[in-house]
Amino acid sequence: MAGQKTEAKSAPANGVPLFKSKVTDLDLKLDNEIVYEFGGPIGVVGMMLGFPSLMYYFWVCLEYHQGKLIVPAVFSMDGIKAFFWNDIWAAIAKDACPTWYAAKIYLGYIFISVILAYTMPGPVVEGLPIPSLQGKRLKYLCNGIAAWYFLLVLSAVLHVTGIFRLTEIIDNFGHIMTIAIMWGFFLTTSVYVMSTILGTNHRMSGNFFYDYFMGACLNPRVGILDLKMWAEIRVPWPILFYISLSCALKQYETRGYVTGPAAFMVLAHFLYVNACQKGEECIPTSWDIFYEKDGFMLIFWNMAGVPFTYCYASIYLMKFEQTTGIAITHSWAFTVFLFTALLAAYYIFDTGNSQKNRFRMEQNGSFIVRNTFPQLPYGHIKNPSYIKTAHGNLLLTDGWWGVVRKPHYTADLVMAISWGLITGFGSFLPYFYFCFFLCVLTHRVTRDMERCAKKYGKDWDRYCERVPYIFVPYVF
Template structure:
């Protein structure tokens, strides 16, 4: 261990230039071009592209009209199912979720506003990892998310207070806005896919049109200085999610004259999440999504529509329950305090865990910068960490939270997600949809990551797994 720590001191010099080789190897190129059908292949992705929007509408109807209860046909017959679809589902969509001009102004107005800020706000430029398909070139990323975020907050407050745009209009038009977001998710995916073919930037194509549309054609689509993949992942979903919770809380304030602890909990939870994304944006260029994932329906739709309009169910359930019953959901003081403690504790591990790993990567990449963005938590940067050096040349971190389990940030993320459900009580499954869905997503993501690392690092990966044997929970899994 001591030898490994001494070795880590030599990973960069005083000018923050990596001393370990960052050249792209033949194995990197092979893995980067390897085509493996995932998600059930073409049939599976068709089901997901049709199923995601359908599920979003179904859950919205359950929340909007049935207090979070999962509804089913009253009679399981052809006529019963037909009546259920036309009278309960389609009629509700036409009434409360059809696309409207005002909803388009709200959603697309924010999309344009966010893109403009991403283009003009000041921020550091950070290089990503060497891209095998670009012969090891490192792409620059303008990381101005923090400046954009702290401009957006007071600007939105100004709009609300002056009445130019009341933030409560978000939840009042939720269904309509969701439909616009769904339409935009398909539209942007199509535009990026077509542009990739025109520009000749297709990468890792399977040859199946539907599957490639889902997974994406382009690895690094850009408009000017804006990397569309990073913008869509950081600047769009999480701020919208936060403002949905803010809208719900403000709606409660207008009705009751105060905001209950569960509603405040959700605003805090979503603020912490979006703030973490913005203040640590410089860490994103070295992440898996930027380095490997293509910008297809999987990423575009989920960031533009899926994340903000499904991860918000806890906030909406709290509001709809109160609207329907006239009684706000509250809990005992110990239960409420316990959930706040769980949320903040998990957030601490989530924030510092992501920071430890990404700053370690940045040091090896020569792109490390010190920032004082709020809040800078202790233990977020490990000096002289222990690691395993692989024959490939990469370093596998075995220090900090990453010496306890292989995916500490995922564990913390899941705890936060669970707390979002628990603060609503146990009256509906929908506030727990996020944590259930997220568990499936992260488990699948981990399996992909483990398989790829095993191919890439061979025996060194076996050594790493011996050193850090547990994935999520020490001595359990």
């Protein structure tokens, strides 16, 4: 093949040939291609200012207005202007200002997660060949599941002994959120500056704001710790789980029991974080690790955005009960339906991700068998069908991936809408995650298909004919 830089030949594994062509001229071209996303520099500046502002606005709506979206009134009944923004700033200054106690909670978790990432046992797997590193494969220590269960035991001991009651998380939510926002900007800036100093910048546009948002380096590392994978797996989802658990424990302290909706959110977030940890060895072959740079988009959203916005359903349930004295509950039929939908969607989400990433790992020669809980049936396809491209890559057309092109996204969206439905229809905020995630996934799918069309050409057309639907069979 023209432009071939490095090559490795090996026997097929499980009927899946290993990569033959590691890095081609086309790989290098696509890897270095600069395309303005999100409206370019102006758009990303708006997002960097807008994300934190939106988080504070939604927090005020939840904390003081029972989840109702408040709007600035131009005039009150007596004709005097309403000071909408002054009220918001006063609320932030009172209940969301940074405190040392909040810093100890949030940064304490960050510190523990880093220590565990360095010290806990786990397998080492290789990522995909990186074009900018001449096809080199980075090694990743995948000890997330050991760290996760150590954290569960540690947090249970701290809570039961009273050393640190987990209800302190929700009691200090606004303060902790501010610390997380500050940390997100600090870490983004630190990674950007160090990348510039060390000369590891990659795919730079030349516009500071855009490069700050998208990132300067591809694979920031501190020793064996890959900062991008750590930030994506070890921080946002465990914190999200602990926020929901804190809300449920708060309800238990008040009522003596936990309602179905509160338990639903704890289960939903436990399943999500557990899936990330137990299948961490699949992450190095994912799009974020292989292609996306480590900038504000990934860092801030993982440090602050995900845990402190995807939790609105849990917080709304708690705040509604605190304000009205009535816990939100549903009929047994509706509750059972939502639990069933959640578990069914989780099964497709888990096995779909597993099918695709294990298929990639087999091509990469990094496939390993693990017994982490739960290993679900149909998570690994033996002798799968695929389309072999002229580029050398294989396009999976088996399992869930033979039904639609993005089965894990479909399942993810079903889980997301269930998080809202369990709260009823009293507020938009529990549905924010679903609406936001729908936009994110639609944008990501568009980027992915455009890139695949450039990379695979007519082979991509063949694949689209074989698997014509993106999200839902016979619909879209």
